Amino acid sequence: MPVIIAAAAIALLAALIIRKLRHGGSCCGEHESTAAKVSAEDRDISHYPYRYRIGIEGMVCAGCVRNAENAFNSREGIMARAELKSKTAVMYSKHRLERREAAELLSGTSYTLTDFREVKE
Secondary structure, three states, X not given: OHHHHHHHHHHHHHHHHHHHHHHOOOOOOOOOOOOOOOOOOOOOHHHOOEEEEEEEXXXXXXXXXXXXXXXXXXXXXXXXXXXXXXXXXXXXXXXXXXHHHHHHHHOOOXXXXXXXXXXXX
16 A cells, blocks of 8 residues: 555656646746746847846746846846846846836836846946
8 A cells, every 4th residue: 555655646746747847837836837038129238338236035946037037128228137046137228227117127026126236347
């Protein structure tokens, strides 16, 4: 009987892993599927005169990084690259931004802006 229970548990675990691999998903369990990547229309960094380093609370996996980047990259004139390890993003903008505007871009997500500062190159 214990062998049957162990085999059933292994089969269930394998099915869940295969489902996640087939349908996408992130490790945090918050997201059922990984969102499609949103890229900035203009990817030439030299076209963005303003650069900001922002702290983002709540990112725990690669899916979270993509969701945070998508929140920024969906706005025209902004390009961002997030980093999970430091829980930060570098945001490039074609116009000067205020902290409030950056926080508003994240307002539709489960992430919180924790730091916002302009970086001079």
